[in-house]
Amino acid sequence: MEATELLKTVRRIEIKTRGLSHQIFAGEYHSAFKGRGMTFSEVREYQYGDDIRTIDWNVTARFNTPFVKIYEEERELTVMLLVDVSGSRMFGTANKLKKDLVTEIAAVLSFSAGLNNDKVGVIFFSDKVEKFIPPKKGRAHTLRIIRELIEFEPENNKTNISEALRFLTNAIKKSCTAFVLSDMIDANENNMQPNFEDALKIAGNKHDIAAIRIYDKREEKMPNVGIIRFKDAETGKLIIVDTSLKSVRRTYSDTMEKLNENLNHTLSKCRIDNISISTDEDYVKPLIQLFKKR
Numbered sequence: 001m002e003a004t005e006l007l008k009t010v011r012r013i014e015i016k017t018r019g020l021s022h023q024i025f026a027g028e029y030h031s032a033f034k035g036r037g038m039t040f041s042e043v044r045e046y047q048y049g050d051d052i053r054t055i056d057w058n059v060t061a062r063f064n065t066p067f068v069k070i071y072e073e074e075r076e077l078t079v080m081l082l083v084d085v086s087g088s089r090m091f092g093t094a095n096k097l098k099k100d101l102v103t104e105i106a107a108v109l110s111f112s113a114g115l116n117n118d119k120v121g122v123i124f125f126s127d128k129v130e131k132f133i134p135p136k137k138g139r140a141h142t143l144r145i146i147r148e149l150i151e152f153e154p155e156n157n158k159t160n161i162s163e164a165l166r167f168l169t170n171a172i173k174k175s176c177t178a179f180v181l182s183d184m185i186d187a188n189e190n191n192m193q194p195n196f197e198d199a200l201k202i203a204g205n206k207h208d209i210a211a212i213r214i215y216d217k218r219e220e221k222m223p224n225v226g227i228i229r230f231k232d233a234e235t236g237k238l239i240i241v242d243t244s245l246k247s248v249r250r251t252y253s254d255t256m257e258k259l260n261e262n263l264n265h266t267l268s269k270c271r272i273d274n275i276s277i278s279t280d281e282d283y284v285k286p287l288i289q290l291f292k293k294r
Contacts, residue, residue, distance in 0.1 A: 010146050013107050020284065021111035028291035029112040043067045077118040077177050078135045081106050082164045084182030086126045087157035087233035093218040094280030101214050102181045103149040105283055109179055110142045120145065125164035126156040132171065157234045159186045162199035169203045177208045184213045184263055192259045194266045204270050210290060211267055211274035222252040
């Protein structure tokens with residue numbers, strides 16, 4: 001993409017998503033994602049029922065009466081966006097590609113975090129971590145993230161969500177809020193079980209994780225369009241399929257249904273808040289639903 005065209009695209013996305021962040025998401029985001037850390041606020045005299053572990057022994061000794069430390073929740077967060085840049089992101093049969101939808105949602109989350117004075121960082125992943133943008137504050141940093149979302153070209157096309165989650169666990173030492181933006185198609189071919197359950201459990205014990213599944217409705221059911229050639233965007237494999245056969249379409253639908261059922265079960269078991277957004281859908285309502293779940 002030419003520099004002038006890139007700047008126009010960045011500006012267009014900024015105007016749309018920044019406006020949404022100001023008008024719709026700021027309050028929802030602020031109330032939904034709170035800091036987990038506790039910072040010291042003040043001391044006061046001990047009251048019946050106070051936890052003795054909060055006693056400030058220095059102040060208690062000075063005044064010869066028990067005082068306790070009062071803590072308040074930290075408002076400042078670190079927000080991490082785990083963005084799937086595998087080959088399947090370039091699929092889309094409706095209003096936009098999955099990549100375009102991810103870009104807009106990531107921009108909304110970045111601006112919403114900025115309004116809350118939070119740091120934002122990004123992990124771009126395929127079957128490896130392709131790029132890491134450390135969390136920072138500021139409009140310039142958010143615009144850099146948007147530019148990378150538009151322009152970034154990964155080295156690999158396959159998907160390994162576990163790699164991104166492991167990197168998150170190791171790289172971000174303090175507890176953060178993390179959004180996984182992906183079609184979440186990373187499963188065992190034999191039983192359609194997600195490959196990333198163990199990594200998700202470990203990351204979820206340390207960080208506050210939410211999953212935003214981006215999909216295209218054409219991925220759910222195969223249309224009857226006769227004999228066509230399919231190409232796997234992640235492996236490059238080509239196959240010829242007769243879509244006029246009911247048995248073929250039914251098998252495909254059953255497989256995708258099983259994949260989604262297993263994914264939802266895994267997310268529920270790991271207590272991960274999640275939503276699914278289609279490429280032909282307005283993402284505003286689902287995002288608000290995600291915020292209100294919390």
